[in-house]
Amino acid sequence: MVMRISTRTIYDVGVGQIGTLQSSLARTQQQLSTGRKNLTAADDPIASARALEVTQSAGINEQMVTNRSNAKGLLSLETVALQSSTNLMTDIKELAVKAGAGSLSQADRESIAVELEGRLADLLGQANSSDGVGGYVFSGYKSTTQPFTPTANGVVYNGDQGQRELQVASTRKVAISDSGSSVFENNLTGNGRFATGASPANYDRGGTGIIAPGSVSDPTKLTGSKYQIDFQVTPAVPGTPASTTYTITDLTLNQPVPATPVPAVPVPYVSGQAIAFDGMTFDIKGAPANGDQFSVEPSTKKSVFNAIDDMIKALRAPGSGAAGQASLSNALNQAQNSIDNTADNILSVQAAVGSRLKELDSLDSAGDDLKLQYASVLSDLQDVDYVAAISMFTQQSTNLDAAQKSFKSLSGLSLFNYI
Numbered sequence: 497m498v499m500r501i502s503t504r505t506i507y508d509v510g511v512g513q514i515g516t517l518q519s520s521l522a523r524t525q526q527q528l529s530t531g532r533k534n535l536t537a538a539d540d541p542i543a544s545a546r547a548l549e550v551t552q553s554a555g556i557n558e559q560m561v562t563n564r565s566n567a568k569g570l571l572s573l574e575t576v577a578l579q580s581s582t583n584l585m586t587d588i589k590e591l592a593v594k595a596g597a598g599s600l601s602q603a604d605r606e607s608i609a610v611e612l613e614g615r616l617a618d619l620l621g622q623a624n625s626s627d628g629v630g631g632y633v634f635s636g637y638k639s640t641t642q643p644f645t646p647t648a649n650g651v652v653y654n655g656d657q658g659q660r661e662l663q664v665a666s667t668r669k670v671a672i673s674d675s676g677s678s679v680f681e682n683n684l685t686g687n688g689r690f691a692t693g694a695s696p697a698n699y700d701r702g703g704t705g706i707i708a709p710g711s712v713s714d715p716t717k718l719t720g721s722k723y724q725i726d727f728q729v730t731p732a733v734p735g736t737p738a739s740t741t742y743t744i745t746d747l748t749l750n751q752p753v754p755a756t757p758v759p760a761v762p763v764p765y766v767s768g769q770a771i772a773f774d775g776m777t778f779d780i781k782g783a784p785a786n787g788d789q790f791s792v793e794p795s796t797k798k799s800v801f802n803a804i805d806d807m808i809k810a811l812r813a814p815g816s817g818a819a820g821q822a823s824l825s826n827a828l829n830q831a832q833n834s835i836d837n838t839a840d841n842i843l844s845v846q847a848a849v850g851s852r853l854k855e856l857d858s859l860d861s862a863g864d865d866l867k868l869q870y871a872s873v874l875s876d877l878q879d880v881d882y883v884a885a886i887s888m889f890t891q892q893s894t895n896l897d898a899a900q901k902s903f904k905s906l907s908g909l910s911l912f913n914y915i
């Protein structure tokens with residue numbers, strides 16, 4: 497049986513086939529020009545959805561790179577301020593040692609006091625360091641508030657205890673600041689467990705006793721009480737030499753304390769001999785006067801600015817002779833302990849900042865690896881295979897050319913050509 501195909505059918509089929517080949521060729525040409533194998537989500541819905549997820553993850557990773565850069569900048573500013581503060585603390589400690597020399601005159605001490613005032617102003621400037629973006633490094637959450645302000649009663653902290661953080665990885669936040677309170681005010685007095693001191697009235701009585709900072713001999717025996725040491729001097733009488741004794745009172749419990757190694761009340765005083773009780777050991781040197789008092793109490797937190805101010809006041813306090821030197825030594829010992837503790841605290845904060853910077857470097861390295869991984873996955877999902885696409889383009893061009901030529905020949909077949 498012979499099938500008859502109308503001229504209309506020939507044209508319709510030919511034009512449709514050529515249109516299909518042209519569309520395929522145009523799609524391949526777009527793939528080559530854009531470098532993408534999926535021009536629309538409909539081309540590969542699964543790959544398109546996956547590519548969107550990876551693109552979003554890559555964008556978050558780029559934002560983390562920016563956050564880490566900002567964190568490094570802020571922490572670097574803090575490091576500079578802390579290093580400068582450490583250098584200033586070293587200078588202040590040297591001045592404190594120099595001030596304790598017994599050969600200095602009152603004029604010499606005044607000169608050191610003036611120099612300490614300059615160091616105090618410099619340290620205050622470091623504590624009020626700017627973060628470079630309109631705020632302050634050490635003000636906590638109150639970043640736009642100047643942290644420290646000098647007043648007639650000393651330096652006042654205006655910030656809070658907050659520690660600002662920044663998201664630097666998908667599951668990691670890093671502190672980008674430290675409060676001024678934790679750096680410059682979180683400093684223990686004395687040896688860190690207890691603080692010794694002398695009554696200012698000792699100077700008026702002519703006492704020359706100097707109490708040492710002491711140390712903890714048995715942490716388990718510390719009571720946390722406040723103690724007072726009272727001296728009694730019995731003048732010499734014919735046949736009996738002068739004697740000096742002391743008693744220890746627990747002011748918190750309001751009861752006497754037996755002292756070792758001589759468990760007696762009152763205890764005979766020997767200059768430089770260790771005084772030990774309730775897990776604490778220290779000594780007192782010199783010649784305390786009758787009625788002189790010394791204190792021992794748990795360490796408390798003290799601002800470094802107040803410690804330096806106390807040192808300046810001690811240097812300017814009137815005093816002469818052995819009693820004046822003892823009063824100055826006791827005041828300087830207390831101030832130096834606070835300054836030493838401050839220096840240690842600043843170094844600890846500086847070490848913590850350094851560890852954060854090191855962590856940020858590690859996170860940067862991991863972020864770079866992640867960036868390469870995301871790029872590789874996106875390339876597999878989106879990038880066209882140029883070798884296969886060019887081959888396909890050549891084949892489709894050949895097919896289209898053949899279809900056009902064959903359609904021209906086929907459309908030319910007609911009985912009218914033979915009439």
